[in-house]
Every structure is written in structure tokens, then in C-alpha cells.
Amino acid sequence: MTATIQLISPVDGRIYAERQCADVAQIEQALAAAATAQAQWKRRPLSERAAFCSAAVDAMLAMKAEIVPELAWQMGRPVRYGAGELRGFEERARYMIGIAHDALTALEPTPIAGFRRQIKREPLGTVLVVAPWNYPYLTAVNTIIPALMAGNSVILKHASQTLLVGERFAEAMRRANLPEGLFQNLLLDHVSTGAVIASGRVQQVNFTGSVEAGKVMENAASAKFLGLGLELGGKDPAYVRADANLEHAVENLVDGSFFNSGQSCCAVERIYVDQKIYPEFVERFAELTRQYVLGNPLDEATTLGPLVTPGAAFFVRAQIAEAVAQGATALIDPQAFAADVPGSAYLAPQVLVDVTHQMSVMRDESFGPVVGIMPVNSDDEAIALMNDSEFGLSASIWTQDLAAAEHLGNEIETGTVFMNRCDYLDPALAWTGVKNSGRGVTLSRLGYDNLTRAKSFHLRHEI
Template identity: 35%
Template sequence: MPIATVNPATGETLETFQPLDPYELERHLARAEAAFREYRTTTFEFRSQLLRRAAEVLDTDRDRLARTVTVEMGKPLAQAAAETAKCARALRWYADHGAALIADERPAEDDVADSGATAAYVRYRPLGAVLAVMPWNFPLWQVVRFAAPALMAGNVGLLKHASNVPRTALALEEVFRRAGAPEGCFQTLLIGSGTVAAVIRDRRVAAVTLTGSEPAGRSVAAVAGDELKKTVLELGGSDPFVVLPSADLDAAVRTAVKARTQNNGQSCIAAKRFIVHTDVYPRFTAEFAKAMGALRIGDPLEPDTDIGPLATRQGLDDLSALVFDALARGAVAECGGERLDEAMGQGWYYPPTVLTGITSAMRIHQEEAFGPVASVYRVDSLEEAVTLANDTPFGLSSNVWTTDPGEQERCVRDIEAGGVFFNGMTASHPALPFGGVKRSGYGRELAGHGIREFCNATTVWLGPT
């Protein structure tokens, strides 16, 4: 894929970028190494002030950055502005809490004495340059949720962003430059995917974090594993949205629409499989399909647009093929079900779609639908709902609608996912660890778990003098 800005609402190529040649890439890596030698010795106060200034830049440039994001990947403008604001909040959160999250840990005095030491503690030290291979769907947030904790811990960042959001990638580098980051502390690498392995293998790169597809995660993990370098992977998801009889159905329907169509349905943590108890299935399904069908599709720069285009033509083709396969095998489209790119001009549009009658013979039963397409299942019991929720290779997050404490505890115990959200939709927050199990990856971002992922937990032991 060329490194280029292509407006998905029109299909027009707005700007192309030359990838870094070997000499330029070497200069970036050398700068990262030099920057880490100095940055690792800075104080927590210095780093927190850097993050606060970066947050101020995001606030100041919110409208411009939001428009850049929308033009590059099609997110409705209001959602892009909200993403920018969320990034600023996360930077401030780590500025406020980061030092305490990786402060020295001191064992109990009895344990210290039993070890034969006069004193002992654990210090969290930065690893070095962290390479971030990031996707286009949340092109600001995905980067900041790695960069804020990594920089606060004293690491430096190298960003290999998706090839279809180069303007956003360069804008992020500019945010940290304007905030006063030391030279080489945060750099964007305009490189193709074919160069990533060589960068991972470079001795100056200490660790890798990737958010993206399962194949991309496998590729990065294989190279990093061969080099014995730490990785964090946040991959795909096919999150269940379970609705049980005690649910507030009006709230569940409203949330289901938002959970399935946020970011034009292109989110790893978007609810994708709606598992509904038979007692409430008819009403939920009818109201859900009606609300999905009423969403306004159009230019993402227009304020009244609910659903913009998919980010890439390949994404549109893949989603259309999934739905076509399901319909050909007997699924029913309660709304949507046919691509709109011809009706909408050259843009890559797909309508909000609700499918019922899904069976295990259909590809969509196991594959992730990356777009505004919902699969609705009917179940007769909580046990059946949990079994179906787990019938996927993914395990990123989950949503469950019930007010019954016993049902909630059963779901926490048995649903195979990195998160269980009750009576609301999955969302990421700086104070809560984020990540998945099974083929959704490993490791955690955000909270204390995220900042410690790329630290060396160093045991310090002082013997008698």
C-alpha cells in the first residue's frame, strides 16, 4: 500500500509521501538512541510537564486535527473532535498519575529481613525506544494511549502509522515537538510494512507495541520473539453484546446502535454479535433494526452525518463479501445488506445492517465484521448466551445487559474476554487496563498495567555493610 492520503468519501488521492530511504531511517534511529540516553535521566516532573503541554497543543488544534483525521479515514467530524479531546485527557491523566504508578515498590520489612538485606526495593526503569505499529481507525487515540505511558516512564517513541493516515502521523510528531519534547523523543517513521521487521531487529529498538489485525500481530510477534524483544499486541475482536430479560431494553437498544456504529463500525471493541434472550428477542431486534436503518449516511464533514464511508476500498470489499456470504447461506437482512458506493459516488460507503438467522456455516459467525454490520442471535438461557459469547477465536471485550447480580457474577467468571461491561458499552479509559485474550492479543495498555509493560522491574538489594 502506498503512503498516501486518500479521501474515503470521494476516493480522491490528496497527497502521496515518499517512504524514508535507508539513510533517513538510520538518522531517525540514531536520534532515538541519543534521545533515550538523555531522556531516561529526566525527572517525573519534567515528563509530566511535557505531557501537559502536549495536551494543550491538542486542545488548541482540536478542530484542525479532527478535520485531518476525518479527511484521511472517514470518521464523522464530531467523533474525530471527541477523539482529540480524549487524547488530551489521557495525557493529563498520565501526567497526574504516572509517577505514582511506577514509584519504587518496597516489600514488607519482615520479607526484606528474611532475604538477608538491610533494604530492598523494586525500581521501574525505561527500556529504550519503543516501536509502535498503529492502525488507522483511531489514528490519534491509538497512538496517544501508547505514547503517554511510554514517555512518562522515560522511554522514547517511534511511530509506524498506517499508510493511509500519513498526515495524522506527522501531525502527532508535530504535537510533541511543539510541546517541547527533546529531539528524537517522539518520531514518525514514514515506512512501508515491508520495513517493519528490519526496524524491530535493529539493536536500538527495545520493544514493540502493535494494534491491528491478527496477521499483522503474528508477523510482528514472530520477529520480536526471534529477537527476544518485549511485545504488546491488541488485535481483532468480535465482541458479544448479551441482552437478558432484566435489561432496560430502551437503553440497551440505544447503546447497541452506538456500540455497533461508532467510528462507522470500524472498531476492535465495537459490539458485533448481539446475543438476545428469547423473552426479549422480538422487541429488541425490531427496535434495533429500525434505529440502525434510520441512521443518516453521508459526508463525514457534515454535522448531521451519523455514518461516513469505510476507510479503505479493501475494507468495503471485505465487509460486503462477509454479508453476501451470510445472505447466500440463509441469513436475513433486517435492514441494509447492500453496498452503497455506486449510489454515493466514488466513496466507500456501506449501510448500517442487521443480520438475523446466523449459523455456524457462515463466515461472519467466526470472522470480524469491520463496518456497521450487526449479527443478532436468539438464545434460550444464560448458559447458552455464555457459550455463544465464547464461540469465537477472539476475546477482546464484552457487553452484558442484566440487573441480576448472580448473572453478572456468572458472566465475570465465564466470559472469555479482557473486559466485561455491564449495562453499558465497552470503552477505553486511562485508569482501566485494556487488552484481550485468545487471538485478540496479549499484554495490556493504559492504567498502571500499561505503563509497566515497557519498564524493567529492577530488584535492588542492599546487604549489610
């Protein structure tokens, strides 16, 4: 019997959608169709690929009115913020389309008489995109559009929590008249996903998710010489120096900690503040946090929606309780948020002080609306604490000293260094992580390197 997946909405705990997983025959048909379509697609001029991909972006944006409430029902983001994901989707897609010509142009070494030498960028074949639920359009588009632009076919396996997003991608491609089989959305369970990876029928896998799931992906791919891009967990730190613009730092770090209910790989999860400004920073931070409105994400007044599942909220509640039991102080009263009901997916934001690195909340990814804040006495102490983590996705420095930020950035073990901003992906810059935050690159022109292979031409035309 074919397995089914039920999408349980965090809004009210009811089944929002139910679909059948692809069976063995459907998977085989999809893999064969992808290979056939890609063989023709790679021969199309880049300008034609760009026209198709641009049309797909237009088609997706035309569905905004349906997509925004769907996002709220599927993963809990308030509708007032839903359109923001589509703006980011468009920014990344348009940028990657725009740089494709330069990124994919053949490299030519210094000329030698009688020879033509080039390094061309060849598509890999079929790219499997395994996308997460927390930013379901943004994370998927990082690979889908550049993979198609590079001449690959794409199979999308979206998270079961956002299975309708995969269907939206498929509809956008259909409306753009993409060649049949070139892009396919498959609803796969874990076993089938592993089988597709191990089949040898895909040449690149780009996965966004947990560290443990990333290890499973790597094991499945290990014997097949596949390309594997992994964006895994984060425990992203921020350092607020004494010379920071305090108002700007507080406003942006509160947002960086609690936007999307903290459910972001690059959310700010721990903050280190110079002792000189620590008391005022904490007071302002807590006061601004208390202004969130926790509630139904379909309500325009809501600024903080539920976590994706009651289980996710339970984990964060347990982290908070453990930290308090170990000596931390919680600055936010959950009872001030009527929607915060123990056992539900609705969880008030929390700010913890008197925290240490012996506490889970300062070590393990929370993926929820909680942040710990510690005072520091020097740049060196801040660097040591920021680097005291198994993760390294992004880190932010809040200062008015550009030279200091660059110097500190060189010492921080992370994929991206921000100054006076956080929780943002610039499509012109490589998105990458170190340590347990993953490997590989998406976005920027370097993102195309992971979606193509080098092919050298050494042609002697004078004998």
C-alpha cells in the same frame, strides 16, 4: 528510489496526501538519535517529564480545528464526531500522566534491619509504536504518553491511511519543546518496519492491527528478546438478558455496532438476546438503525461515513450476501440509503437475523456496519455462544442484576467485561485481550509494567 505512500481519501477516492518513506539513512539517524535522547531523558525528574507531556497534550488539543476535518478526509469519520476522539485522547493522556508517580514508585518489601531492598522500574529504551488508522489518536496515545513518562524514547510508525496523524503528533511534541530525538515520526513501508524491529535497536514494540500483521510482527521480533504488545482483532459479543433496560440496551448497542462505521476492534459484532424479549429488541434495534444518515463525512448532518476503502466495504457486502444466501434475513433495505453505491466505500448499516455460527458474519471480524442477532434460551447458552470465537477483546452484558453480570463475566473468555455499556476504554482499567485478540496490556498502572523492567536493589548497609 525511495518509496512513496499515497493516502487515498475514502470521501471521494482522490489522493489526499502523498509522502516519501524514510530511507535507510533516515532510519539509522532516527534510531541513533532516539538512543542518545533517551539516555538523558531517563535521568530527568518525573515532574519534568510530566510537564513536557502535558504541554504536548495541550499542543495537540490546540490543533482541534484542523484535526477534525483531516480525520474525515483520511479515514471517513463524520466531522460531528471528530472532536470525540480528541476528548478520549486527552482523557487517556492526562490519566496516565497523573498515575505515573504511583505506578513508577519503587516497591519496598517488609523491612529487614541492616538492609535496603527495593524493586525499581527502569525504562526499556526505545519503544516503537505501530498505530492503526481507525482510532489514530486514541490507539497511539495509549503507548506514547506512558512510554515517555516511564523514561523511554518513542518512534511512531503510523498507518499510511492516517499518515497526517503522525505528523500531528510530531508537531505537538515540537511545540512542547520535547528534547530533540526523543519522539520521532517515521513513515515506513512494511519491509522497513520489519527491519527496524529486527535491528535490535528498539526494546519494545506495541502494535495494533490485524491478526495476520501481528504474526508478522512477532516473527520479526522473535530472535531479539523484544517486548511485544499486540492488540489484534475482535468479534465482540453482547448478551441482553430478559431483565435488561430495553431502551437503554437498544440505544447503546446500535451505537456500539455502527459508530465509526463499525471500524473498531471492540465494536459489537454479534448480539445474543433472551428469547422472551428477542422480537421487541430486534424491532427496536432495526428501527433505530434505519435512522442513520449515510453520506459525506464533511457534512454535519452525516452520522455514518464511508468505510476506509472500497475494498473494506466489498468485504462486508460479501459477508452479508453470503449470510443471506445461507438463510439469514437482512432487516435493512440498502436502497433507503442513497449514498450506498456498490463498489464504493459507502455502505448502509445492516442488521441480520436468522444467523448461525456457521456464517462468516458471526465468526470472522467484519470491521464494518453489520451485526448479527440471535435468540438464546439461557445464560449458559449465551456464554457458550459468546465464547465460540477465536477472539476475546471485550464483551458486554445487559442486565439490571449486578451479581449475575459478575458471575457471567467470570465465565466469558475476554479481556474486558462491560455491564450496560460497550465500546469504551476506561484508562484506569487494563486494556488487554485473550486468544487471537492479542497479548500485553496498555492503560492503567499495569500499562507501565510493559514499558519498564524491574531492577532489584539488595543493599546491606550494616556489617
